[in-house]
Amino acid sequence: MNPIAHIDPTGLILLVISSFVGYGIGWMKPVQLNPYYLKNPRRDMMLTGLAGPVMNILLASILVVCYKVFPALFVESNPVGHLMFVFLLMNVILAIFNLFPIPPLDGGHILRGLLPEALAEQYEKVERFGFIIFIVLLITGILPRILGFFIDLVFLLITKI
Secondary structure (H helix, E strand, C coil): CCHHHHECHHHHHHHHHHHCCCCCCCCECCCCCCHHHCCCHHHHHHHHHHHHHHHHHHHHHHHHHHHHHCHHHHCCCCHHHHHHHHHHHHHHHHHHHHCCCCCCCHHHHHHHHHCCHHHHHHHHCCHHHHHHHHHHHHHCCHHHHHHHHHHHHHHHHHHHC
16 A cells, blocks of 8 residues: 555656656556465456556546536646646556556456466466567557557547547
8 A cells, every 4th residue: 555665766767767858657566466365366366457447547537527527627727727637647548558468567467367278378478578568569659659549539538528
């Protein structure tokens, strides 16, 4: 429950430095979870992986309701409204990003739980290359395009509701 325990010094420093050039890229230490304590490890790891994105979607949904009920609060000249909009945007981005099926992201745990046992075992071998896959997707521009598409889709849905 203590967020300070999850701070990775290298990831935090990179986040601060990269924020100055326009893209805040960093990372935190993952939550330690021993799958041997779970009754049904495949299913329970998948459900655990869903917890973060579901919470991000829930928080974003609450902010969408606030936006719909109090639209004047979200004007750009209002610092609180601007902060709430940034919080909404960050929760949408985090939910979408964490659902990417690249291990060790939450989407990787979800996909592993959905795959048949034989394919799940093969998929686990990809985990050690997850960071490399992420960097390649980032450098090639694929990751920002996918994120941008889903962010635009979410905000289109928000404005149509």
